[in-house]
Amino acid sequence: MVLEQLVNAVSYSMLLFLLAVGLSVTLGLLRVVNLTHGSYYLLGGYVGLSVVRWTHNFLLATGAGAATTAALAALMFWGLLRRFLGQESAQVLITFGSLFIVADGCLAIWGGQTYTIPPPPGLSSSLLLAGAHIPTYLLLLIAVGATGAAAVYWVFERTRVGAMVRAAVDDRELAEACGVDVRALSFGVFTLGGAIAGLAGVLGGPVIGVYPGADLAVLLLALVIVVVGGAGSMLGALLGSLVIGFVTTYGSLYFPEIASGIVYLAMVLVILFRPQGLVPARGLDQT
Amino acid sequence: MLVGPNGAGKSTLFQIVSGYLPPDRGSVVLFGADVTRAAPYVRSRMGLGRTFQINALFANLTVQENVCLAMLGCRRSLGIWGQAVDRNIAGVARGQLEAWEMLEWSDVPVRQLAYGLQRQLEILLAICQKPRLLLLDEPTAGLSPRETENIVRLIQRLPRDITLLVVEHDMDVAFEIADHMSVLHLGQVVATGHPQDLQANSDVQAIYLGTGAPGRQ
Amino acid sequence: MRGQRAGLMAWGFRVMVVGMVLAAPLGLPPFYVNLSGQVLIYAILALSLDLLAGVLGLWSLGHAAAFGVAAYTAAFLAERLGVSWGIQLISGLGVAAALGCVGGLVVMRVRGLYFMMLTLGIAQVLWALAENWTGLTGGADGIPGIGRPSPFITTNSFYVFLAACFALNLLVLWAIHRSNYGLILRGIRDNALRMEALGVATFRARLGAYVLASTIGGFAGVLFAWQQGLVSPGVLSVDTSAETLLMVILGGAGTLGGPILGAVIVVLLETLVSTITARWMTALGVCYILTVLGAPQGLYPVLMPKVARVFATWGRWFGGIGDGKRARVEGDSPSLRRATHPEGH
């Protein structure tokens, strides 16, 4: 029981991290609150579902899901958002409008049912571990999530490109004067963030499922994580995901009546006592 | 009049006096009352007016609305049902604008106003508060010579019963308007006294020209 | 004297126009009368949110909290205790105001994204309570069977009641916009630091605005409960909050006409387009994006000058009421003047 819950919480946290990381870096680097971020999850999940049905290949499905959402993110950034950097109200309308269009498109194509993506063959059983039944897929999720988190962390914290992104978050002007092409970097980060969220959609498919409305639900969770962790900070996104993952899992265990509100209670507490988030990125004020 | 090079602590001093920064130690006494812990608006109601080094105007409102706000600020009641454009306040505001030669701009949004005029309005707002002590933070920063002259004239026209505390970089302006002057360097008052005396003070000149200037005796 | 008389006539003209617009749906079939009533309720809600989003520059993503809490209060009192509608209304407003007071003390400490998320958080907690505290709220099924206020039972008479409530709220908000207080709030939006220096207790002023917005939002909530006859957790959901915020942005924040226009467009698009095609969400999304491309500051500031010109022409026919300068100085002062120079951020 204890172990099961722990596995649940950790695997959920990993999924949340994949969701939130793109949103967090976009917010830190571009100061854009991308309300379409949840739609990447939804679209990725649906595309993954279809690909699994056609090809029965889960790996291919993750690739297809991520590629589709990457393309969508790239299109949105290049076609629209690029021109409205720094204009909050325009961004809200654009990203919310895109949310509506993507949601409606998915509804038209895939209908209103809730689907769960079948997990890859061989991972649909559970494992008896220390007297607890652990679904193997959750273990895969933890492994993939942890690897993904480690990879993102490594790129962000250890490579030259990652240092450039952090430099641009710190001081955009100075970064440009050091020869960093912040515009190209922004485009890359936005697209990559979309791809990772799409990947999360496919990976989350067997657990959370894909259904109309998942976009908004997931978006809100990602926003909460970003605010809890601190916008623009990789470690913050990880920590925020763990906090929210655990609060959700154990909250619904012990306080089932207010399970859906408990995440927000946690967020309100964090904002009141640590207004910059748990791990604030430097160079960001409360905007 | 406070003068001194960059980073000398002039603006910090202003922030502390007007209540935007708490002092680490010591106290601020305003008109005989200890206001060290009082919020900025409390000090303002006691008769402390200030301007900001970087214009702090209401950019989306018109010049007249800006002046109305300055006059509204010190009222006790917020006046939910009073009209902002009622003849009373608006009339007084227009009177003030006329007195300070800005009436022709009254309906222009401040955002569209020339910088020199914005700088004048910055001071005008503080005047409309009817302060007893007025802090001016670099009133001529970023202005052309002609605009600077306008500001100097404006300051010289102020009623003499307002005590003025001015931070200024432009020494010409400083000497023109000051009765009394202190030079700040690295958070310390280096010299204080009559402007004419300070002009001749070699320490003051050294601070402005940089230490060890070849031309210095 | 002549000025006074012209002013009176301008007033009469304005009341007449508003009255005519409000009365127009009465000639339509009941479906459209109900729809118009719904527009009016959402217009009140959007107007109240604009007090925060437009006038004060604080974007709440949880305005449904006030709306929903008041709706639930009225529903609970009507359904469980059967008190009269006056008490339902007053209690609904009171609870919304109290929520605004307590919530305001919390959310007014932060700005920007954090304000958005805090308001969202409060609304979501209330939403979760409504979903799960079945004893009080009826859970996901909500509270059904709420009666309409007694003399206004029929579709048309209830619409008249709604129209009167709308006019009342519009008048209150119009007065706030014009008042010294409204000017102070706009001053705080532009530069809170300077407002402090000018002697305004900015926190108190902002708190007051939050309570006001909450109360008026609550008014809309009570009306909603009466109109629908059913209150379910949906009234507290983020969908309601987001939709209201979108109405404000779409129409043009900081004006009186903008939120009303936004409410009209969103409610009509949702309802009418959905009768034609299932793809109404796409229509709404495209509408948002086109608005950004064509009128980044909202539709009202773009359309208003054109409409005003038409009205000025009509005014001349009615005997020099709406001519040139007088209309500009005396006419809907803050909203009209703001319309000509929409604010940037």
Place this chain on the structure above:
Amino acid sequence: MLELEGIDVFYGPSHVLHALTAHVEEGEVLALLGRSGAGKTTTLKTVMGWLRPRAGRIRWRGQDISHWESVRIARLGFAMVAQGRRVFPSLSVAENLGIALNPTSPWSLEDVYQLFPRLEERRYQAANTLSGGEQQMLSLGRALVRGPRVLLLDEPTEGMAPAIVQLTHQVVEMLREAGITVVLVEQNLAFALSLAARVAVMNKGQVVYEGRAQEFAAHRELQVQYLGVSTTGLRVGS
């Protein structure tokens, strides 16, 4: 040659540079002097592409770069040591240098570490934990690894201890010997005059005096007239 021709720059509504015209010969050190608020920093920011001139032209070797993106200007060979020792606070010392590193620069990371051994000691430390002097070294080092053709230095000695001022002096001397064009904004007159070949004095957004550094150093009345405490009273507007 770097030429500025009739540059008008606004900061919001504030008109900061009024038809500024100036030039810097290749390989020379130009000291840009003037009281604070005269527009010196604004001039550097405009050259770097951080601010766009509303009118006028900036030319480098005859090529008009007035409306280039900052990155392009940086890649053309311009580097900036910004006022107040701006570093990337959350990046380590090595990363601060690493993201700026230009492989064609005559100065490698090793050279910088050799020049400033303190930086090597702290290479894995976050830049915001450095002292002011160390941040200054980092700022200079970052400019060196860019391999600049033109270096813009904004008040490098402001608030610095004498040892750091000395070190900065050495670095600028080294650059001068390497034939790199330097524009030096300075309040410290002695420092500026000991390095510069030429001085340009700014006031109210315009160049009001240009001349040989030796000449300016020799004539105290020039210094007093343009920089110091004037003895003539109010001269504005006349």
